[in-house]
C-alpha cells in the first residue's frame with residue numbers, strides 16, 4: 001500500500017515509517033520539524049540528538065535497501081499539502097502531524113494558540129486534501145485516550161448507546177479533556193465525524209494512551225535509528241521521564257497523590273496498532289474509534305516499577321511527591337474497554353522487568369548527557 005505518514009519525524013512517526021517500510025509498504029514521511037523547533041525555543045532537548053529525516057531515511061535505505069521518501073514542509077500550507085497528495089496518491093494516510101504536548105499547550109497564550117491553530121488547521125487540510133485528491137484513501141488519525149478524561153463510568157470504545165425517555169441512539173462517548181492539547185484532539189474527532197457523515201470519508205481515530213520505550217524491531221541496537229527520547233516536563237511522557245530521572249539520580253516527580261491512572265503501551269505496540277489499522281481499512285462513511293493501550297497503571301505504580309528496575313541495576317532511586325502543577329483527578333475510577341485492536345490481532349508487549357531493564361541500560365549509556373534542569377519546570381494548569 002502507498003502510506004503517507006504526516007508527522008514522520010516524531011517519536012512515533014519515524015518508527016512507524018520504518019515499520020511499514022519493513023513490512024513492504026511504499027512510505028512517504030512528511031514533517032516540518034515543528035517539534036524540533038519548539039524544543040529548541042523552550043530549551044527542551046531530547047536524550048540524544050536525532051539525525052534529520054533525510055539522514056534517517058538514507059541510513060535506513062543503506063541498511064535495508066528500502067526507501068522512505070521524505071518531504072519537508074508545513075501541512076497547514078494548502079499548496080504544499082496538495083502537491084504531496086498529488087505526487088504520492090496515498091491509499092492510506094497516518095496523521096500524527098500535531099503539537100503533541102499537554103504542558104506546551106498550557107504554557108501561555110501564544111503556545112495555546114499555536115496548538116489550536118496547528119492541530120485543527122492540519123486536520124482540516126488533511127480532510128480536504130483527501131476529499132480532493134484521494135477520496136478512497138483511509139485516514140488513520142492519532143487521537144488520545146485523554147479525550148475521554150476520567151469519568152466515573154466505564155469508558156467505551158468511542159461510541160455509547162444511550163436510552164433516553166424510551167428511545168435509543170448511538171453517540172460518540174462523552175469527551176472531557178484535561179488540557180488544551182487534549183481538547184484539540186476532541187475537536188479533531190468532531191471535525192472528522194462531521195466529514196465522515198457529509199462526504200463518506202473512511203476514518204480510524206486511535207485513542208492512544210501514553211507511550212513508553214525507545215527501541216523497536218527496526219531500530220535494533222542501532223542508536224542512529226532511534227526516535228528521540230524526551231525526558232523534559234514538556235515533551236516527555238511520564239514513564240520515559242521517570243526512567244531518565246532514575247538514571248540521573250533525580251528523584252521521581254510524582255504529581256500530587258499519584259493515583260492518576262492511564263492506559264499505557266510500549267512503542268512497539270503503538271506500531272503494531274498502526275499497522276493493524278492501516279492494513280484493515282474501514283468502509284466509506286465509517287468512523288472507527290479504537291482505544292489504543294495495553295495496560296493501565298497509576299503514576300505510583302510506574303514509580304514503583306522504575307524504582308525496582310533501578311535497584312536491579314544498582315541505582316538508588318528516590319520517589320518524591322510534588323504539588324500537582326496540573327488540574328486533574330488524583331484518585332479516580334478508570335476502566336476503559338480496549339478490545340478492538342486485540343480483535344484485529346494485537347499481540348501485547350507488557351511492561352515486564354526485562355523491558356524496563358533493557359530500556360534503562362540504553363538510557364544509562366547517555367546518563368552523562370542528561371540536563372537535570374530540564375526535568376521539572378512546573379507548567380501550571382491554573383491561570
Ligand code: USQ
Nearest residue numbers: 100101102144145146208209210237238253254255260299
Ligand atoms: N505525571 C507525573 N509526573 C511527571 C509527569 C507526569 O505525575 O513527572 C502524571 C501526569 O500528571 C498525568 C500522567 O502522569 O497524570 C501522564 O502524564 P504524561 O505527561 O505522560 O501524559 P499526558 O500529558 O497526558 O500526554 C501524553 C502525550 C500525549 C498523549 C497522552 C495520552 O504527551 O501526546 O496524547 O499522553 S493520554 O494521557 O492517555 O491522554
